[in-house]
Amino acid sequence: MTALTKDRDTKRRDDMHYAHPVAASACLYAGGMVALNATGYAVPASASTALTVLGVADGHADNSAGADGDLQVSVKVRGAFHLANDGSIDRTHIGKAAYAVDDQTVAATDGTGTRPAAGTIRDVDATGVWVAF
Numbered sequence: 001m002t003a004l005t006k007d008r009d010t011k012r013r014d015d016m017h018y019a020h021p022v023a024a025s026a027c028l029y030a031g032g033m034v035a036l037n038a039t040g041y042a043v044p045a046s047a048s049t050a051l052t053v054l055g056v057a058d059g060h061a062d063n064s065a066g067a068d069g070d071l072q073v074s075v076k077v078r079g080a081f082h083l084a085n086d087g088s089i090d091r092t093h094i095g096k097a098a099y100a101v102d103d104q105t106v107a108a109t110d111g112t113g114t115r116p117a118a119g120t121i122r123d124v125d126a127t128g129v130w131v132a133f
């Protein structure tokens with residue numbers, strides 16, 4: 001591509017939700033963290049550095065009997081979401097990365113290279129952690 005020489009009608013999205021094809025055998029629950037696997041399909045977030053955590057599922061998507069891409073899941077990618085604390089996160093971690101333990105739990109560390117980054121810790125309270133994606 002070359003640089004513009006005239007006005008361009010650039011498409012825009014609100015950048016709040018994106019739909020992603022679900023991996024074969026995957027079951028995603030509304031409110032759970034969603035990640036993309038190495039082949040670009042949505043799976044529940046887990047402690048695997050092969051995953052890229054995107055955000056939180058907007059609805060349930062059960063592709064447990066399907067092939068890659070048979071279903072899509074809507075993923076919320078903007079905002080702070082209240083997730084479970086594995087017990088390692090306190091107020092000193094605010095502003096730092098959170099790491100996925102599973103699809104609803106985050107930790108303060110990457111587990112010596114075993115957990116993917118899941119977002120930024122925005123707040124901590126008695127019932128969990130607010131993580132921004």
